[in-house]
Amino acid sequence: MESYQAFEVTENSEGAFEQQVVTRSVPELEEGKVLIRVRYSAINFKDALSSTGNKGVTREYPHVPGIDAAGEVLQSSSDRFSVGQPVVVTGHDLGMNTDGGFGQVISVPVDWVHALPESLSVRNAAVLGTAGITASLCIDKLLMTGLKPSDGPVLVTGSTGGVGSVAIALLFGLGFEVHAITGKAAQHDALKALGVTEIFGREELSEPSKRPILKGRWAAAIDTVGGVPLENVLKSLKPQGSAAICGLVASPTLNMTVFPFILKGINLLGVDSAEVTPQKKADMWRFMIENQAALTKYQDWVTEIGLAQLPEYVDKILQGKIAGRTLVSLDQ
Numbered sequence: 001m002e003s004y005q006a007f008e009v010t011e012n013s014e015g016a017f018e019q020q021v022v023t024r025s026v027p028e029l030e031e032g033k034v035l036i037r038v039r040y041s042a043i044n045f046k047d048a049l050s051s052t053g054n055k056g057v058t059r060e061y062p063h064v065p066g067i068d069a070a071g072e073v074l075q076s077s078s079d080r081f082s083v084g085q086p087v088v089v090t091g092h093d094l095g096m097n098t099d100g101g102f103g104q105v106i107s108v109p110v111d112w113v114h115a116l117p118e119s120l121s122v123r124n125a126a127v128l129g130t131a132g133i134t135a136s137l138c139i140d141k142l143l144m145t146g147l148k149p150s151d152g153p154v155l156v157t158g159s160t161g162g163v164g165s166v167a168i169a170l171l172f173g174l175g176f177e178v179h180a181i182t183g184k185a186a187q188h189d190a191l192k193a194l195g196v197t198e199i200f201g202r203e204e205l206s207e208p209s210k211r212p213i214l215k216g217r218w219a220a221a222i223d224t225v226g227g228v229p230l231e232n233v234l235k236s237l238k239p240q241g242s243a244a245i246c247g248l249v250a251s252p253t254l255n256m257t258v259f260p261f262i263l264k265g266i267n268l269l270g271v272d273s274a275e276v277t278p279q280k281k282a283d284m285w286r287f288m289i290e291n292q293a294a295l296t297k298y299q300d301w302v303t304e305i306g307l308a309q310l311p312e313y314v315d316k317i318l319q320g321k322i323a324g325r326t327l328v329s330l331d332q
């Protein structure tokens with residue numbers, strides 16, 4: 001293999017960003033690196049930011065986004081990996097300032113690469129990807145507080161998004177009563193099929209409340225949106241409840257008092273999937289593999305596209321219009 005196809009984003013002299021599928025040369029293998037032939041990536045919210053010139057995510061262009069990549073080893077400088085071995089890479093700097101999974105070949109440090117066991121296909125590793133790792137880290141943090149199904153329902157915000165929908169499937173599989181907030185009325189039946197028992201419209205938690213504390217409704221929450229919805233969720237946790245938070249699609253700002261924390265003893269648990277230790281990431285892959293049965297129904301939430309369709313889907317994810325995971329096949 002001498003050349004490969006990639007979805008490249010460039011910045012023109014007027015500071016505007018352009019996206020196109022280009023042919024690139026396969027790089028030489030460097031010391032400490034692994035070259036991977038990517039078969040599948042997936043679109044995450046961060047990929048859409050990188051694809052549209054967000055310098056908080058990607059400082060320099062031309063750049064190939066894609067924070068998830070699953071495929072097989074082309075060449076390895078380490079005897080930890082053999083040619084043809086199925087592997088997955090998520091997070092670290094992949095797709096941010098290192099060319100990512102929207103290209104058929106990536107060159108990444110050995111420590112970023114996770115070998116796939118036979119029980120997890122390359123395709124399903126990409127279906128889970130960063131969304132799965134992040135959802136699992138959120139659940140892991142909640143379980144570390146001692147949370148159990150008998151404590152009460154768990155709320156998921158941004159529920160039809162990548163992180164939210166995988167979190168729902170996993171929580172339901174663990175026996176939790178799952179509630180969801182969504183802005184997509186057309187997805188209510190699909191959310192119920194995934195295991196959600198109660199659904200709230202996005203507008204229900206979108207208005208700021210002057211009250212420092214609201215009626216306790218949820219034992220825990222997984223929040224992917226931040227802003228006012230998160231303020232209302234935190235105020236509405238039951239005493240000693242916990243919220244694992246990872247996202248900011250509504251807003252990065254929190255504007256509230258400390259009263260829910262000091263009068264109800266609630267916990268706010270931050271999640272960062274990009275820089276977790278390799279050991280923790282391996283634990284999260286094991287957790288997802290052990291709970292794969294819960295993800296069987298999830299295949300209905302997977303859309304598969306090729307590189308040429310990326311601009312359309314980048315727009316959709318920025319507008320919050322995607323439900324579930326959009327896989328990018330690098331062989332289409």
Ligand SMILES: NC(=O)c1ccc[n+]([C@@H]2O[C@H](COP(=O)([O-])OP(=O)(O)OC[C@H]3O[C@@H](n4cnc5c(N)ncnc54)[C@H](OP(=O)(O)O)[C@@H]3O)[C@@H](O)[C@H]2O)c1
Nearest residue numbers: 045158159160161162163182183247248249250272273320
């Ligand atoms: N901390 C980490 O390590 C980490 C890792 C992965 C992702 N993230 C972050 O988590 C968030 C979700 O990521 P994702 O990949 O799951 O994104 P996604 O697939 O785009 O899902 C986000 C969902 O949020 C809802 N939403 C969209 N705009 C909204 C708004 N203005 N107000 C309220 N809800 C809105 C939509 O679901 P409904 O229509 O169902 O409401 C949308 O599908 C992003 O902010 C991303 O950057 C963080």
